[in-house]
Amino acid sequence: MKSIYFDNAATTKLDDEVLKEMIPYLKENYGNASSIYKLGRESRKAVEDSREKIAKVLNCKLDEIYFTVGGSESDNTAIKGIARANKKKGNHIITSKIEHPAVLETCKQLEKEGFEITYISVDENGRVDLEELKKSIKPTTILITIMFANNEIGTIQPIEEIGKVAKENNIYFHTDAVQAIGSIKIDVQKLNIDSLSLSGHKFYGPKGIGALYVKTGVKFAKFIDGGHQERNKRAGTENVAGIVGIGKAIELAYENLDEHNKKIKELRDYYVEQVQEKIRYIKINGDMEKRLLGNSNISFRFIEGEGLLLNLDLKGICASSGSACTSGSLDPSHVLLAIGLSHEIAHGSLRITIGKYNTKEEIDYLVENLVEIVNRLRKMSPLWEKFIEEENK
Numbered sequence: 001m002k003s004i005y006f007d008n009a010a011t012t013k014l015d016d017e018v019l020k021e022m023i024p025y026l027k028e029n030y031g032n033a034s035s036i037y038k039l040g041r042e043s044r045k046a047v048e049d050s051r052e053k054i055a056k057v058l059n060c061k062l063d064e065i066y067f068t069v070g071g072s073e074s075d076n077t078a079i080k081g082i083a084r085a086n087k088k089k090g091n092h093i094i095t096s097k098i099e100h101p102a103v104l105e106t107c108k109q110l111e112k113e114g115f116e117i118t119y120i121s122v123d124e125n126g127r128v129d130l131e132e133l134k135k136s137i138k139p140t141t142i143l144i145t146i147m148f149a150n151n152e153i154g155t156i157q158p159i160e161e162i163g164k165v166a167k168e169n170n171i172y173f174h175t176d177a178v179q180a181i182g183s184i185k186i187d188v189q190k191l192n193i194d195s196l197s198l199s200g201h202k203f204y205g206p207k208g209i210g211a212l213y214v215k216t217g218v219k220f221a222k223f224i225d226g227g228h229q230e231r232n233k234r235a236g237t238e239n240v241a242g243i244v245g246i247g248k249a250i251e252l253a254y255e256n257l258d259e260h261n262k263k264i265k266e267l268r269d270y271y272v273e274q275v276q277e278k279i280r281y282i283k284i285n286g287d288m289e290k291r292l293l294g295n296s297n298i299s300f301r302f303i304e305g306e307g308l309l310l311n312l313d314l315k316g317i318c319a320s321s322g323s324a325c326t327s328g329s330l331d332p333s334h335v336l337l338a339i340g341l342s343h344e345i346a347h348g349s350l351r352i353t354i355g356k357y358n359t360k361e362e363i364d365y366l367v368e369n370l371v372e373i374v375n376r377l378r379k380m381s382p383l384w385e386k387f388i389e390e391e392n393k
Helices: 016-025 038-058 071-086 103-110 128-135 158-169 240-255 257-278 305-314 335-337 343-347 360-379 382-393
Strands: 065-068 092-096 114-119 140-145 172-176 195-199 210-214 282-285 294-301 349-353
Touching: 016 240, 038 065, 038 103, 038 210, 038 240, 065 071, 071 195, 071 210, 092 103, 103 114, 114 128, 128 158, 140 158, 158 172, 158 335, 240 257, 240 335, 257 282, 257 294, 257 360, 305 349, 305 360, 335 343, 343 349
Parallel strands: 092 114, 092 140, 140 172, 172 195
Antiparallel strands: 065 210, 195 210, 282 294, 294 349
């Protein structure tokens, strides 16, 4: 059976060049990067080389990059770390209603510790309201944390404007850029970003490795106690092979960014055009201009997203109805509800995220099966039957 992957927002296939770069550090060059003998020094050099590659992409200093196990740890470390280290200045944090659970759950935990969280709303396309953001600022506000691009609907936030607001009010600004890195050029200095999270497996690197940028001078509490790794901020023996992998992956992503993005956009636009042409009663979710190029989130009325996914899976097609981190929940996506969708329409959403290994032939196969599955599921729906009856009156 075919196996076609359209869930690149959840994770990506490891690039062969990345794997090739990692293998020596899983076998011959296996030294602990904290050791002073030659084998350890070779590992330390590999770690610092990778740190330099990430710093170059973000336009920051080497010692502003900290390695973590992934995006969730980076978000937790940044938000909790900045909040706890600066609680004498204030206890108020501003975020949005459509953040990733790694941010929302972190904020909920901080609420239990006495911090006050303001969850600002978004418009029908998922963009935060800058005026609401400004009005939410208090004398006690110490941190604004807004994601760079949404993982479900792909909407890109006005990061430069948010960074400017934060700087003018002497507030730290953190952004979860897990979905954006590898797709968008990000200059942390130009955008006034004080802290940024990223994860290797979103741009064809290995799982289990991420990074956190924290600007020099930003106070943040360490997250893991133990040894003195990562400048005494994150204890634990370095995952040298993973660090080498994330460095190579980010280097490759930005070497070929324009070419990659051109191909991705063409495939995404072709998919959306085909669906619009061949399936009625759909709603495209998210901003069509200010969005990640590979992201398409479409709600199909009168069907359940779970049934759609299961039927696509039977055809060998991997897709998603929302964030991979919430796929075990039967509740509608909090993101789709936040942009104003009803429960019924939100339940029928399908997220397709296109990657560099996808082809036009795969899009054709997806659309062909999508048309058949949607038609079949709608015929089984009493809501569809009632709707058609009303339409024909």
